[in-house]
Amino acid sequence: MQRTLTKNETDAVLEQGKANMLKEPSAQQIAEERIYASMGVTDSEYAHICELLGRQPNYTEIGVFSVMWSEHCAYKNSKPLLKRFPTTGERVLVGPGEGAGIVDIGDGQAVCFKIESHNHPSAIEPYQGAATGVGGIIRDIFSMGARPIALLNSLRFGQLTDERVRYLFEHVVSGIAGYGNCIGIPTVGGEVMFDASYEGNPLVNAMCVGLIDHQDIQSGVASGIGNPVYYVGPPTGRDGIHGATFASEELTEESEAKRPAVQVGDPFMEKLVMESCLELIQSGIVIGIQDMGAAGLTCSSAEMASKAGNGLELHLDEVPQRERGMTPYEMMLSESQERMLFVIEEHNEPIAMEIFNRWGVICRQVGRVTDDGRLRLTYGGEVVADMPVRGLVDECPVYEKPSQVPAYYTANEQVDTTNYPEVTDVNDALFKVLGSPTVASKEWVYRQYDSMVRASTAVAPGSDAAVVMVRGTRKALAMTTDCNGRYAYLDPYMGGRIAVAEAARNIVCSGAEPLAITDNLNFGNPEKPENFWQMEQAVDGMAEACRHLSTPVIGGNVSLYNENAKGAIYPTPVVGMVGLVHDVDHITQQGFKQAGDIVLLLGTTKAELGGSEFQTVIHGVTEGRPPVVDLDVEQRLQRAVLGAIQAGKVQSAHDAAEGGIAVAITECAISGGIGVTADWQVEGMRPDVALFSESQSRIVLSVAPEHEEAVVEWCAQYEVPVQRLGVVGGDRIQLRVNGKDAIDVTRYEAERVWKDAIPCLMQ
Amino acid sequence: MKVAVLVFPGSNCDWDCVHAAEETLAEATVERVWHTTEDLTGYDLIMVPGGFSYGDYLRSGAIARFAPVMNAVAKAADKGAYVLGICNGFQILTEAGLLPGALRRNTGLKFRCHHSKLRVVQSNTAFTSEYGQDEVIDIPIAHGEGNYYCDEQTLEQLKRNNQIVFTYEENPNGSLEHIAGIINEQGNVLGMMPHPERAVSDLLGSKDGVRMFQSIMKVWRERHATNVN
Numbered sequence: 001m002q003r004t005l006t007k008n009e010t011d012a013v014l015e016q017g018k019a020n021m022l023k024e025p026s027a028q029q030i031a032e033e034r035i036y037a038s039m040g041v042t043d044s045e046y047a048h049i050c051e052l053l054g055r056q057p058n059y060t061e062i063g064v065f066s067v068m069w070s071e072h073c074a075y076k077n078s079k080p081l082l083k084r085f086p087t088t089g090e091r092v093l094v095g096p097g098e099g100a101g102i103v104d105i106g107d108g109q110a111v112c113f114k115i116e117s118h119n120h121p122s123a124i125e126p127y128q129g130a131a132t133g134v135g136g137i138i139r140d141i142f143s144m145g146a147r148p149i150a151l152l153n154s155l156r157f158g159q160l161t162d163e164r165v166r167y168l169f170e171h172v173v174s175g176i177a178g179y180g181n182c183i184g185i186p187t188v189g190g191e192v193m194f195d196a197s198y199e200g201n202p203l204v205n206a207m208c209v210g211l212i213d214h215q216d217i218q219s220g221v222a223s224g225i226g227n228p229v230y231y232v233g234p235p236t237g238r239d240g241i242h243g244a245t246f247a248s249e250e251l252t253e254e255s256e257a258k259r260p261a262v263q264v265g266d267p268f269m270e271k272l273v274m275e276s277c278l279e280l281i282q283s284g285i286v287i288g289i290q291d292m293g294a295a296g297l298t299c300s301s302a303e304m305a306s307k308a309g310n311g312l313e314l315h316l317d318e319v320p321q322r323e324r325g326m327t328p329y330e331m332m333l334s335e336s337q338e339r340m341l342f343v344i345e346e347h348n349e350p351i352a353m354e355i356f357n358r359w360g361v362i363c364r365q366v367g368r369v370t371d372d373g374r375l376r377l378t379y380g381g382e383v384v385a386d387m388p389v390r391g392l393v394d395e396c397p398v399y400e401k402p403s404q405v406p407a408y409y410t411a412n413e414q415v416d417t418t419n420y421p422e423v424t425d426v427n428d429a430l431f432k433v434l435g436s437p438t439v440a441s442k443e444w445v446y447r448q449y450d451s452m453v454r455a456s457t458a459v460a461p462g463s464d465a466a467v468v469m470v471r472g473t474r475k476a477l478a479m480t481t482d483c484n485g486r487y488a489y490l491d492p493y494m495g496g497r498i499a500v501a502e503a504a505r506n507i508v509c510s511g512a513e514p515l516a517i518t519d520n521l522n523f524g525n526p527e528k529p530e531n532f533w534q535m536e537q538a539v540d541g542m543a544e545a546c547r548h549l550s551t552p553v554i555g556g557n558v559s560l561y562n563e564n565a566k567g568a569i570y571p572t573p574v575v576g577m578v579g580l581v582h583d584v585d586h587i588t589q590q591g592f593k594q595a596g597d598i599v600l601l602l603g604t605t606k607a608e609l610g611g612s613e614f615q616t617v618i619h620g621v622t623e624g625r626p627p628v629v630d631l632d633v634e635q636r637l638q639r640a641v642l643g644a645i646q647a648g649k650v651q652s653a654h655d656a657a658e659g660g661i662a663v664a665i666t667e668c669a670i671s672g673g674i675g676v677t678a679d680w681q682v683e684g685m686r687p688d689v690a691l692f693s694e695s696q697s698r699i700v701l702s703v704a705p706e707h708e709e710a711v712v713e714w715c716a717q718y719e720v721p722v723q724r725l726g727v728v729g730g731d732r733i734q735l736r737v738n739g740k741d742a743i744d745v746t747r748y749e750a751e752r753v754w755k756d757a758i759p760c761l762m763q
Numbered sequence: 764m765k766v767a768v769l770v771f772p773g774s775n776c777d778w779d780c781v782h783a784a785e786e787t788l789a790e791a792t793v794e795r796v797w798h799t800t801e802d803l804t805g806y807d808l809i810m811v812p813g814g815f816s817y818g819d820y821l822r823s824g825a826i827a828r829f830a831p832v833m834n835a836v837a838k839a840a841d842k843g844a845y846v847l848g849i850c851n852g853f854q855i856l857t858e859a860g861l862l863p864g865a866l867r868r869n870t871g872l873k874f875r876c877h878h879s880k881l882r883v884v885q886s887n888t889a890f891t892s893e894y895g896q897d898e899v900i901d902i903p904i905a906h907g908e909g910n911y912y913c914d915e916q917t918l919e920q921l922k923r924n925n926q927i928v929f930t931y932e933e934n935p936n937g938s939l940e941h942i943a944g945i946i947n948e949q950g951n952v953l954g955m956m957p958h959p960e961r962a963v964s965d966l967l968g969s970k971d972g973v974r975m976f977q978s979i980m981k982v983w984r985e986r987h988a989t990n991v992n
Contacts, residue, residue, distance in 0.1 A: 174873070174874075177874050178874075181815075181874055181876075181905070181907075182773070182775075182815040182818065182819070183775065184775020184776070184814055184815075266818070267815070267818070268772070268773050268815060268817065268818025268819075268820070269818075271772075271773055271775065271815075272772055272773075359772070360772060446876075447873075447875055447876060447877055448873050448874050448875070448876070449874075449876060450874070450876045450905040451876055452876060452903050452905060452958070452961050452967075453775055453776060453779070453813075453905065453961075454778070454779060455776075455779040455782060455783065455960060455961045455963070455967060456967075457967070458966045458967070460968075469966060471782070584966060587966070
């Protein structure tokens with residue numbers, strides 16, 4: 001615990017801080033030298049700020065405005081698009097706008113979840129960037145009052161043949177592991193994909209899922225005029241200053257110089273802050289609580305005041321400080337980690353202090369709720385900043401960016417993806433696709449994550465969705481992250497639809513009913529009309545799928561300016577979905593279970609190679625149109641499969657995704673540790689096209705022979721086409737297509753290729 | 764039977780131990796005991812759980828050994844209470860000198876979490892009597908520093924006194940002689956890297972951990988019956 005400073009020491013710190021303040025630019029200099037521009041504030045925004053203040057802002061004030069008005073905090077480029085998402089539903093208890101959304105799961109319990117990106121910090125300093133991304137999303141969950149029970153992630157990197165990419169991959173994964181393992185929340189799932197478009201700008205999206213009783217739901221609201229405001233967590237340092245602004249611009253060579261904008265995480269401290277804050281919330285005395293995430297003290301204080309329609313006065317001398325002579329500007333913009341802000345009634349202070357003292361966590365009163373709607377900062381008894389809360393939170397200009405169809409999209413319409421030279425050695429093609437890092441086993445990754453702490457993980461990483469049990473009930477929660485950036489690049493609208501549909505399909509395959517999603521929109525610079533068009537289209541596609549599949553968006557995150565010298569990343573609208581397993585008996589996995597079981601393919605296979613793994617790996621191109629998903633068909637498929645699973649008639653279920661049926665069947669065999677013999681009729685289609693087509697709305701089931709008829713009939717009721725592919729058993733994966741041998745390999749060979757691919761590249 | 768599950772700042776398997784003990788030891792009362800507690804009199808089983816006590820800063824278990832509760836653990840162990848250290852708990856027990864040797868960084872330098880096959884090489888202990896001698900069981904591991912090491916003399920002693928209780932079938936971390944768990948000479952303090960508390964139901968992928976708790980219960984009953992008589 002930090003030693004309390006003596007009066008003399010406090011005075012010295014204050015003197016030093018004041019001296020440093022004098023070195024900061026004056027309001028006049030900021031205006032004349034356009035210093036605001038380096039903080040990402042435009043001329044017209046600056047003029048607007050002057051108008052709101054009735055004068056020129058000083059250095060602290062322009063700093064505060066610049067982060068509050070950054071894309072990261074204000075969504076100024078994406079707000080109009082986000083309004084297109086459906087955000088309500090019978091089960092939705094808390095939608096977008098709070099730290100995280102919350103969905104009812106019955107019996108007075110609810111699930112709270114959110115996904116958030118830490119792309120730019122991870123590109124510069126991969127270990128800490130990824131670790132603090134995990135730390136940040138965990139705070140979002142427990143600040144709602146929920147107990148975090150699981151972590152997931154969605155990662156994108158360039159090609160592993162590149163040394164820098166390997167470095168980023170290695171350290172991002174260990175950063176995620178380092179934080180999650182230490183704090184004791186299992187990392188249960190996620191996805192990793194590799195494509196040159198992410199070179200130099202990896203994507204690191206972290207998702208946290210929490211469990212909460214309805215009566216414990218918190219809000220980040222500073223109400224009750226005169227109530228004290230408390231700071232909790234480690235002292236503030238100079239780390240992460242302007243992180244939110246940093247996240248809202250393109251990465252350049254100069255970005256390396258902004259390494260100090262990346263924060264350093266301490267999962268041990270977060271564990272203590274989490275336990276003490278959850279205990280504080282359980283004590284029932286909290287009026288409002290919010291984490292200090294992006295833009296630290298600035299964002300948390302302004303948002304808490306705004307939600308209550310009040311003002312807030314902060315006495316910055318009271319803020320615990322790790323470094324000497326910090327100025328108000330630095331304290332307000334620091335993104336030091338593991339900090340929280342909360343409001344209680346004054347008479348409850350002893351209760352709070354007892355909890356934080358016991359956990360050895362610093363807690364100090366730093367301000368009060370006021371009635372004047374101002375965010376006022378004092379330092380050494382003087383007012384050093386005075387800004388309207390509404391101006392900070394609500395008055396940020398919103399931009400409707402111009403949008404333009406990119407030339408590549410138009411050109412792709414002419415591309416015929418069914419006419420590539422026929423691949424006759426299908427075994428070889430299968431091995432190439434299995435060995436592609438995007439398809440290959442991610443064991444190298446998830447083995448570094450503690451996926452079992454809390455002793456509730458029923459399905460660990462490696463199946464369609466992870467499943468975590470809800471202790472004391474028969475229920476469980478299924479969770480997944482999904483997005484195929486190649487599809488989204490070729491057709492952002494369809495790619496957006498597919499991301500939602502595939503997430504739901506994965507949830508259903510695990511035996512759960514899809515509940516809701518959180519989204520992470522990773523895109524390039526929105527000021528380029530082609531990029532904005534991608535965003536618009538993707539959001540529309542996602543929104544439509546969400547409406548159709550009754551999975552509203554309960555919160556999310558937008559990450560723009562994901563570019564490098566070569567251009568924008570593939571548009572990557574990541575979907576994090578949670579589903580409810582009504583009874584643990586329904587939990588289903590992808591691996592085949594027993595010799596003699598019948599393998600069924602549900603859905604229709606079309607010649608759809610656009611954006612497929614096969615197209616990229618074998619033919620070296622990503623072109624044409626991606627597969628088409630028909631949402632009615634998708635919905636019927638999912639209902640049929642969930643019904644069959646819940647009726648206890650399904651042994652295993654796996655959706656056909658990257659690599660098509662060839663990879664899906666192989667994964668079922670590898671995961672189950674047992675082979676398969678199949679004979680597949682696909683009228684008028686070449687075996688290579690049929691096997692590697694990534695047509696949507698297809699699921700591979702295995703069922704016990706005595707249930708085959710019932711499942712086939714069940715599917716017919718939902719008008720879902722069913723084909724009998726073959727029988728589980730043996731040590732080979734044998735797949736004939738239209739009566740001809742296509743795939744015939746040993747399960748062992750396939751497993752080696754699939755499992756060794758990433759470890760070999762990383763050696 | 765009274766069970767204490769110690770809680771250090773940074774312990775994160777404390778609740779898992781509580782739940783596992785409650786679910787497998789029907790007649791036990793299980794309590795979480797704070798690291799500042801100075802007296803553990805009355806507890807029959809003391810579990811030192813996994814996690815990252817004090818962030819594992821400096822070295823795993825190196826700070827936790829100085830917590831007030833560790834003196835109490837030593838005293839209770841002296842008086843014959845059973846002490847079970849799991850993962851970080853094992854690291855703490857070696858740092859505190861209650862078990863010989865040390866746990867070093869895994870040879871692969873990476874944290875590893877997966878199911879692992881253990882061989883019960885000593886079923887004649889209070890913790891393993893319900894297993895068969897040389898039985899292979901499935902208990903998950905999750906650690907970055909589980910590479911057991913001791914000097915040759917200590918290893919000789921461990922072997923001579925039958926103190927090596929579990930070995931890995933496939934060594935995941937470079938441990939000397941594949942050692943996964945050891946017991947003290949008196950036979951009442953066991954430390955192991957794998958997590959038996961995570962293997963207590965089929966839904967978790969294994970319930971091979973249950974018999975460890977049942978073994979402890981069995982000797983406790985025997986001892987208790989003797990005391991009553």
